[in-house]
Amino acid sequence: MTAIAKIKNDLEKILPKDSILTSKEERYVYSQDGTNGMESEILPDSVVFPETVEQVQKILKYANENKIPVVARGAGTNLVGACVPLKGGIIINFTKMDKILEINKTNMTATVQAGTIVGKLQEEVKKQGLFFPPDPSNLKVSTIGGAIAQSAGGPKTFKYGTTKDYVLGLKVVLADGNLLKVGVNTIKNATGYHLEQLFIGSEGTLGIVVETTLKLIPQPETTRVVMAYFDNISDATDSVTKMTDSNIYPSTIDFMDNNTIKTIEKFYHVGLITDKQAALIIELDGLEVSMDTQIERLKETLVQSNADNIVVSVTKEEQEKLWTARRASFSAAAKLKPDVVTNDMIVPRENISKLVQGINEIGEKYGLTICTVGHIGDGNIHPQVALDLNNETEAENYQKAKAEFYELAIKLNGTLSAEHGIGCEKKAFLSKALSPLSIEYMKKIKKMFDPNNILNPDKIFDM
């Protein structure tokens, strides 16, 4: 019996036969994720679809006893190769564990299974007047388990924070199959170490999340979206401080550089002004009665920052049109060349124009086409590099440019990733961002939770 047939045979004692995939074609699909250029030649041995916590516990116990690697998988949309099964093994797909177990209006909490789609949760809590703000741009498909594991953020981070700010409690299956409950169901907690935070951003390397209790907040009554253009990038970035000085606190301040504006306009003809160096899309939310005042103040601060062509969209359709333009940046960049690779870095906001300018200079040095977007309220920038990964020179130049992007972000007091994580994509650069002692403690923690190194091995760092 081959090793794969043996694992299948053993897993059939835990799961129904139709919840286990082992054909080469099926395993091939699960050897990759949303990361461009990160395809693994190693296939998983099997892909399983548990429906209960007990099944997940039995799978982990079996895998640990037999030292078989295990990779949890939500929608597979992460951008750092975090789901790629570098050592084969079992992929646990959470598609069938996608239930919203409770939305508690009084406590303002939701308890959900790990495979719950983020957008679905947002829709359901909205029906009760509540709001779950973390909003990775692909929230229509990505899962809560994936968002927790990658510490996902999104455009609304400036005002509302990221996934880590909303996780109150977790149920985690440990490498040996034990079920660990960490955190609480309450909004505040000062009862010992915050172990739940340890699992956030751990990319499935410390334990497998099966359930979580999340904090919710009241749904903002209304929103407005404002777009403004600038002749230079520093005016755009400086405008954020002017907004906060005037007590304006937008939920989103998204940035597009000139190349992005031109590329979107080239392919989608949405009416953007292409000779401007930067554009901001700013979303305000709050009470309807406050909106006119907020908009007037925002416009004043934008004018003080030398912005022009300021457009205010009031109706949902007008707002959607502006957001559609911003969201089209990735697909527009993808039309320039066969491939597009999105990166993710963050610096303190005071250094953001230096980061954007530096990225452009690095792009020019290596002859790369870069469309830069970002969440400038947070200092988080995403250079989207359009290239042909099959062209050896371009692929090599991208690798060199990427290393320089990271060095620049770190030199500017920032770090390697704001919201996409490390996976295998960035692990070679981890020691540039973190001290040796910090990495040593991370490894000690990993060893304690997963002594046999079966949980998503070789991600974040090598043991």
Ligand SMILES: Cc1cc2nc3c(=O)[nH]c(=O)nc-3n(C[C@H](O)[C@H](O)[C@H](O)COP(=O)(O)OP(=O)(O)OC[C@H]3O[C@@H](n4cnc5c(N)ncnc54)[C@H](O)[C@@H]3O)c2cc1C
């Ligand atoms: C078009 C596009 C836009 C995006 N926009 C954003 C954005 O705005 N902000 C942002 O932060 N990210 C963004 N991302 C990245 C992606 O959305 C996030 O990394 C994400 O939340 C992944 O969710 P997922 O369900 O696809 O997880 P997956 O990719 O399936 O998994 C990601 C990691 O989580 C682990 N994992 C999954 N489920 C579990 C579990 N139950 N327990 C333990 N570990 C688990 C996996 O092993 C892996 O390490 C974007 C991606 C795409 C493709």
